[in-house]
Amino acid sequence: MKLHEYQSKAIFAKYGIPIPKGRVAATADEAKQIAEELGGRVVIKAQVLVGGRGKAGGVKVAKDADEAAELAGQILTMTIKGLPVRKVLVDEAAAIAHEIYFSITNDRAAKKPVMIASAAGGVDIEEVAAKTPEKIVKIHIDPLLGLRDYQARDIAASIDLPRELWRDFSRIAAGLWQAYKDNDAELAEINPLVITKDNKLVALDGKMLIDDNALFRHPDLAEIRDVDEEAPAETEARRHGLSFIKLDGNIGCMVNGAGLAMTSMDIVKLFGGEPANFLDIGGGAGAEKVAAAMRIILADPNVKAVLFNIFGGITRCDEVARGILTAMEEVKPKVPMVVRLVGTNAEEGRKLLENANMITAETLADAARKAVAAAKG
Amino acid sequence: MSILINKDTRLLVQGITGNEGLFHTTQMVAYGTNVVAGVTPGKGGEWVLDGKIPVFDSVKLAVEATGANCSVIFVPARFAPDAMFEAADAGIPLIVCITEGVPVQDMMRVRNYIDQKGVRLIGPNCPGLLTPGEAKVGIIPGNIAIPGNVGVVSRSGTLTYEVLYALKLVGMGASTCVGIGGDPINGTNFIDVLEMFEHDPQTEKVVLIGEIGGTDEDKAAEYIAAHMTKPVVSFIAGQTAPPGKRMGHAGAIIEGSAGSAADKIRALEAAGVKVAKHPEEIPSLLK
Numbered sequence: 054m055k056l057h058e059y060q061s062k063a064i065f066a067k068y069g070i071p072i073p074k075g076r077v078a079a080t081a082d083e084a085k086q087i088a089e090e091l092g093g094r095v096v097i098k099a100q101v102l103v104g105g106r107g108k109a110g111g112v113k114v115a116k117d118a119d120e121a122a123e124l125a126g127q128i129l130t131m132t133i134k135g136l137p138v139r140k141v142l143v144d145e146a147a148a149i150a151h152e153i154y155f156s157i158t159n160d161r162a163a164k165k166p167v168m169i170a171s172a173a174g175g176v177d178i179e180e181v182a183a184k185t186p187e188k189i190v191k192i193h194i195d196p197l198l199g200l201r202d203y204q205a206r207d208i209a210a211s212i213d214l215p216r217e218l219w220r221d222f223s224r225i226a227a228g229l230w231q232a233y234k235d236n237d238a239e240l241a242e243i244n245p246l247v248i249t250k251d252n253k254l255v256a257l258d259g260k261m262l263i264d265d266n267a268l269f270r271h272p273d274l275a276e277i278r279d280v281d282e283e284a285p286a287e288t289e290a291r292r293h294g295l296s297f298i299k300l301d302g303n304i305g306c307m308v309n310g311a312g313l314a315m316t317s318m319d320i321v322k323l324f325g326g327e328p329a330n331f332l333d334i335g336g337g338a339g340a341e342k343v344a345a346a347m348r349i350i351l352a353d354p355n356v357k358a359v360l361f362n363i364f365g366g367i368t369r370c371d372e373v374a375r376g377i378l379t380a381m382e383e384v385k386p387k388v389p390m391v392v393r394l395v396g397t398n399a400e401e402g403r404k405l406l407e408n409a410n411m412i413t414a415e416t417l418a419d420a421a422r423k424a425v426a427a428a429k430g
Numbered sequence: 431m432s433i434l435i436n437k438d439t440r441l442l443v444q445g446i447t448g449n450e451g452l453f454h455t456t457q458m459v460a461y462g463t464n465v466v467a468g469v470t471p472g473k474g475g476e477w478v479l480d481g482k483i484p485v486f487d488s489v490k491l492a493v494e495a496t497g498a499n500c501s502v503i504f505v506p507a508r509f510a511p512d513a514m515f516e517a518a519d520a521g522i523p524l525i526v527c528i529t530e531g532v533p534v535q536d537m538m539r540v541r542n543y544i545d546q547k548g549v550r551l552i553g554p555n556c557p558g559l560l561t562p563g564e565a566k567v568g569i570i571p572g573n574i575a576i577p578g579n580v581g582v583v584s585r586s587g588t589l590t591y592e593v594l595y596a597l598k599l600v601g602m603g604a605s606t607c608v609g610i611g612g613d614p615i616n617g618t619n620f621i622d623v624l625e626m627f628e629h630d631p632q633t634e635k636v637v638l639i640g641e642i643g644g645t646d647e648d649k650a651a652e653y654i655a656a657h658m659t660k661p662v663v664s665f666i667a668g669q670t671a672p673p674g675k676r677m678g679h680a681g682a683i684i685e686g687s688a689g690s691a692a693d694k695i696r697a698l699e700a701a702g703v704k705v706a707k708h709p710e711e712i713p714s715l716l717k
Contacts, residue, residue, distance in 0.1 A: 312586025
């Protein structure tokens with residue numbers, strides 16, 4: 054789950070990381086009022102969950118409150134990479150002397166958190182990594198020990214931070230580590246961390262990604278999830294405990310297991326079709342969950358055929374068949390449906406579906422071929 | 431011979447009195463697995479499966495009383511890290527965690543701890559282990575595989591069943607099937623299992639089932655090129671997956687330029703691995 058800049062920076066501030074004064078606004082009037090309170094030059098920043106806001110014109114500097122209102126009004130009508138801008142952050146403008154990149158994230162290969170810093174901050178770090186990898190410093194953190202002070206000093210020294218700022222930098226590093234750890238972040242990033250002209254460190258921007266699997270212990274974070282970045286059907290699916298991703302094709306897929314769901318999509322494509330979605334009903338899904346899944350698939354007007362591929366293990370094929378029948382009574386689908394049931398209670402499942410007017414298949418390849426043919430009509 | 435588990439494995443089930451734990455214990459016992467004990471804190475002294483299996487309050491007590499040497503974990507995600515720490519602390523050398531949804535930071539702590547203890551962890555978020563005809567530890571349906579000489583290692587659950595079943599339909603069997611799980615940070619990777627299969631006399635060929643996300647398949651390809659004498663056939667799921675989206679498994683995500691199916695397939699093919707276009711093609715590539 055992604056957090057907005059203003060949400061991430063509010064968390065950083067709680068951990069003692071200095072951030073600019075500012076607040077979030079939903080209208081031009083609110084932006085004006087905040088700018089008046091701050092006085093002087095302000096930065097208006099679109100709050101959307103995609104990168105490249107600046108390049109898209111979603112970040113602007115205003116010299117006074119009137120200009121702040123005007124620019125906020127413009128930015129609030131923008132759509133950036135498909136996402137509508139609903140809020141802007143109004144921050145006091147900083148006098149920047151130097152920009153640093155600083156983050157803590159999960160290193161999958163090392164199986165440890167890693168602290169990453171670069172003296173070349175303010176730009177896309179992926180680009181720095183690709184063009185000038187020598188400008189990036191990485192130090193791994195032992196998850197059982199936590200961040201140690203000397204590691205923060207090592208980072209400060211290796212990005213040539215002036216010595217008089219080491220103490221402040223160590224505090225920021227300790228705060229970022231706690232923010233990352235306490236909130237089960239996958240990424241806690243400050244880009245840029247600036248040295249101001251009066252020689253202070255300030256986190257000008259902030260970004261956090263939170264581990265979805267850990268949200269059970271962060272109900273406050275789960276509550277502030279912005280669902281704008283996902284298709285409405287994906288939000289609906291999550292409510293039912295289904296894993297669903299909308300795609301652009303016309304063959305709806307319902308499968309149990311993530312690997313098999315991906316494979317079913319791949320095979321549809323291999324035989325000349327295009328999958329309309331990824332959908333994993335999970336292990337041990339009952340009839341109700343299956344019915345919900347089917348409603349979500351059939352609500353997509355692009356869907357011209359549906360492929361069911363169920364390999365029963367924990368999941369029982371007869372339960373799935375019952376769910377299919379329940380959903381069919383409700384939604385009365387008009388598109389052809391291909392079903393393949395193997396494994397636990399497959400016989401019973403097939404019997405239940407005998408009179409349901411569905412195309413049956415024996416193997417995965419057979420099912421995909423039939424679904425592709427059915428979608429073509 | 432097989433790897434990791436066989437008919438002599440003395441299995442302990444953590445979370446044995448829960449719905450899933452009890453159901454799968456019944457299945458494992460029916461398959462012939464030697465389940466010697468269960469653990470559910472607060473239920474020590476009870477018995478399950480008609481008085482056949484004793485329940486203990488802790489892993490330590492269960493190990494002292496029964497000599498269990500392998501543990502399978504069926505507890506909910508929020509308790510699973512503690513269950514893994516407990517099993518490692520009690521000296522269990524092989525831990526299999528079926529639980530899905532364990533937070534990543536918990537797994538980093540678990541992994542670093544068990545590495546210090548020298549313990550082998552399989553999973554989490556995995557279907558477990560199956561040595562056909564001898565024992566199963568986890569949730570792989572026993573009837574979809576027969577004993578044989580093909581070693582199977584996979585990041586997926588039901589996709590693995592698909593492959594085992596496709597092998598069985600043409601009369602090919604498995605030595606051991608290892609589901610290493612779909613999480614970004616797990617206990618055992620492809621290379622660990624490839625090395626075991628390379629040294630296992632029963633295993634003559636290997637099937638490696640990977641998917642998008644991470645670089646484990648690329649590292650496996652390097653290992654295969656440098657160390658494997660046995661033929662390896664592979665399938666990689668997620669060729670149609672869009673970048674930046676998690677495809678069900680927490681670990682199945684293409685991040686930046688890393689982790690795509692095309693890259694993994696290229697790396698494996700360069701290492702001399704035959705890569706199947708779909709799972710049902712695997713048996714013919716093994717012949």
